[in-house]
Amino acid sequence: MKNEDSSNEDAGKGRLRNFKGVAGRVVSGNIEEYSFSVGINYELLDKIDDDKLLFQIGLSHSDSIDESVAIGIQKTEWSLSGIGCEHKYVCLASETAGQRLKTTPISENKHKTILSLKLTVYVDKRWSRVVIKMMPSIQIVGDFNNVDFTTATVPVFGVYNPTLANVTLTILGDDPDVLFDLTQMHASIYVSDDQKVIANSRRSSSFTGGISIDRFQKYVGVTGDISFSSKKYVPDLPYFYEVVVYIDFHKGLLGRDDFIFQTGLITLHHAGKHKRLQLNYDGAVVELVRCSLSFSDICIKAWNKGNLIQTTELYELSLYDKVRAKLSLTIELFLKESKIRISLRHPRKRLATFNNIDFSQPLLPVFGLSTNPKVSIELKTNTDIDRFSIFGYHLKEPICEM
Missing domain, CATH: 2.60.120 (Jelly Rolls)
Structure with missing residues (x-):
């Protein structure tokens, strides 16, 4: 058992380079x-x-x-x-x-x-x-x-x-x-x-x-480096983090089936199977997209286990409108009640409440970005989630700013 390479600055911090x-x-x-x-x-x-x-x-x-x-x-x-x-x-x-x-x-x-x-x-x-x-x-x-x-x-x-x-x-x-x-x-x-x-x-x-496990095969996005499970956390306490999204794009760049961004929680082994998270039929997902009823509007849609449960209109646009905005989303997890709640902070709106969430299987935060609009995501956490970072793993290119 000869030590082939005893130097590794990333020991204990991520991908193993030496230990097989x-x-x-x-x-x-x-x-x-x-x-x-x-x-x-x-x-x-x-x-x-x-x-x-x-x-x-x-x-x-x-x-x-x-x-x-x-x-x-x-x-x-x-x-x-x-x-x-x-x-x-x-x-x-x-x-x-x-x-x-x-x-x-x-x-x-x-x-x-x-x-x-x-x-x-x-x-x-x-x-x-x-x-x-x-x-x-x-x-x-x-x-x-x-x-x-x-x-x-x-x-x-x-x-x-x-x-x-x-x-x-x-x-x-x-x-x-x-x-x-x-x-x-x-x-x-x-x-x-x-x-x-x-x-x-x-x-x-x-x-x-393992050489490819850190990349999604289809989904354009990245997961967090922490999971939420009823086995890992005290179930009586809520946990939360905040996702801040900056968007800057022309409406004409957004196709009928494109999303501007997606975020939510999902089981890891399902996350990379589809281009859109809601097709995985597990977890809780919100996305910013064109509204289905009015092609001139931009909406946030909420999906729970493959089902559309709520649509919230945000912007009404003309053909040549450009959108520049900052969206602050609060994600709250209630493990005891098997519930996830996602809200928009400014202006204050409840985007969705996801019920009957199975926390017995670890759920990871996930963040997806469209390849066309200029979008960036910033993550803010409270002290309960002290090691949480979106720069974890499972990134797939091409992708917009992170």
């Missing part, structure tokens, strides 16, 4: 004590040399994940690695602070060896302990005490060496405490459409390569 895996994020309501299970499957294409990596799971300080190709050699990690060992086995090796603590053989090491394995990781910050068990035998294969949780610590998952083995790693359970954070994923990793499986090679057409 993906970071995880905890969505459990109790972040002091949680667990997660992973299913690991591999088929050996050849015998692998001792210490060659097939996969890794564990925890690492978030600011040091990307210091190396593998986390097992780092000082602030607690991990379990699938490796070649003793010249004839594939073993589970528990490691911390660059030291190997224990190895457990799990299969033969020869061509066409196939194995399916379930591992469960138990994290207890109160007792500074991480335990990894092999299921269903509940054999302890990794036991780490005095884990340093004083620095932000997150789950990590790695898959390696596609020329030696086909490897997949799956987050198990319908309601897992941990999900993959695709904003922190190496470009060599492939991820399934439902975002619960990573692989070291493209297993089927439903897998997307």
